[in-house]
Amino acid sequence: MMLSAGLAGIVQRRRQAAGGPAKEAGLLPAPWRVGFSRLWWRFADQALQPLDSDLALLELCAQPLATWPVQLDLSITDLQNSLLADGDLSEFAEQGSRLARHDVEAEWTENQVHLALREAAAANGSSDEEIGEAYAVLRRYLIDHAVVADREVRGLERRFPATDNSGQTHVHRLISLAYHSRPARAPQEYILCPSCRNVLADASACCATAGCPGGSPETWTAVPTAVVYEQHRATRKYIHDPGLVEARIIDALSVDSLAPTVRVTPYPGVDALDVLIEFLRPGVGGVPEVAETWGVDAKDQVSARLLGRGFTWPQAPACDRRYLALPAHRAVQPGYISDLEAELDGRVAGVHVIDENQLVARAKERAKELAA
Numbered sequence: 323m324m325l326s327a328g329l330a331g332i333v334q335r336r337r338q339a340a341g342g343p344a345k346e347a348g349l350l351p352a353p354w355r356v357g358f359s360r361l362w363w364r365f366a367d368q369a370l371q372p373l374d375s376d377l378a379l380l381e382l383c384a385q386p387l388a389t390w391p392v393q394l395d396l397s398i399t400d401l402q403n404s405l406l407a408d409g410d411l412s413e414f415a416e417q418g419s420r421l422a423r424h425d426v427e428a429e430w431t432e433n434q435v436h437l438a439l440r441e442a443a444a445a446n447g448s449s450d451e452e453i454g455e456a457y458a459v460l461r462r463y464l465i466d467h468a469v470v471a472d473r474e475v476r477g478l479e480r481r482f483p484a485t486d487n488s489g490q491t492h493v494h495r496l497i498s499l500a501y502h503s504r505p506a507r508a509p510q511e512y513i514l515c516p517s518c519r520n521v522l523a524d525a526s527a528c529c530a531t532a533g534c535p536g537g538s539p540e541t542w543t544a545v546p547t548a549v550v551y552e553q554h555r556a557t558r559k560y561i562h563d564p565g566l567v568e569a570r571i572i573d574a575l576s577v578d579s580l581a582p583t584v585r586v587t588p589y590p591g592v593d594a595l596d597v598l599i600e601f602l603r604p605g606v607g608g609v610p611e612v613a614e615t616w617g618v619d620a621k622d623q624v625s626a627r628l629l630g631r632g633f634t635w636p637q638a639p640a641c642d643r644r645y646l647a648l649p650a651h652r653a654v655q656p657g658y659i660s661d662l663e664a665e666l667d668g669r670v671a672g673v674h675v676i677d678e679n680q681l682v683a684r685a686k687e688r689a690k691e692l693a694a
């Protein structure tokens with residue numbers, strides 16, 4: 323994890339150097355140096371010849387961890403990863419560096435976006451319920467829109483009009499943090515993946531979003547007055563893409579046929595959880611009452627071990643059953659669920675790991691049982 327965080331620092335500096343006048347690079351990032359020295363001792367402990375330079379370690383980082391000469395305390399699945407892929411941080415290293423809590427550019431953007439989301443919701447609601455609803459709509463907006471024209475943003479601003487001290491709407495601030503703005507006066511054609519709505523390079527390109535079922539690319543035309551907004555890499559990686567699994571669960575349980583017996587709340591308690599599922603039954607005078615409540619936290623991460631290590635369950639809302647839902651593409655990876663459960667054991671009690679499709683099937687079954 324320290325190495326990942328150090329690598330993140332190195333990759334970020336390299337990007338900055340490539341993007342403008344080279345700044346004084348100075349020493350290698352502190353977590354890299356810590357990671358290097360820990361690894362040095364591990365080599366020594368295992369009676370191996372320690373690495374003699376940063377360059378040698380950097381070369382090792384491009385190799386799968388399973389091929390490293392030193393034994394590492396990682397699962398068999400995690401060992402298949404390398405830390406660097408094509409000179410960039412691998413998904414595994416990104417997750418590792420985030421767990422080490424070292425500030426990288428992406429994490430900074432992600433935090434800024436989350437903060438702006440909360441502020442926009444808080445400013446546009448006068449009760450906890452209204453704030454919660456505004457949060458859920460705005461968060462879902464980021465999941466549904468990888469690219470958006472300024473006209474549409476103005477529609478969102480009309481719906482959530484609260485402004486900050488400078489007179490700018492909170493929604494506008496959120497969009498300008500989560501997206502790059504690009505001047506454009508004429509209509510712009512985009513090719514989108516029909517399943518995840520990410521932008522594809524061209525009509526023959528395959529969708530590269532993890533676990534996305536893809537489909538025939540769709541052409542979508544943005545009609546801006548002056549600007550189109552395209553999602554930042556960090557927004558896409560940490561809010562949009564992982565949000566797809568939540569969106570699928572929410573949509574599958576929000577269908578009309580279930581409405582009398584299942585109430586779905588996206589992001590209850592301003593994101594304490596991803597989904598709250600309440601099973602309803604007729605109460606006094608026909609007013610529906612809650613018979614049972616399930617909480618769902620959905621997680622789409624490459625390493626089960628690292629996910630388990632960083633996982634916590636919130637104090638509220640109270641839930642009769644608690645589920646950590648995995649997207650189908652993670653759940654089918656050999657060893658993923660067992661690694662995750664092993665890591666959660668003794669750390670978080672009473673949380674069941676479940677595949678997204680099983681969760682939806684089980685919720686539908688439970689609704690039937692409770693209505694009978």
Ligand SMILES: [Zn+2]
Nearest residue numbers: 515518529534
């Ligand atoms: Zn896709």
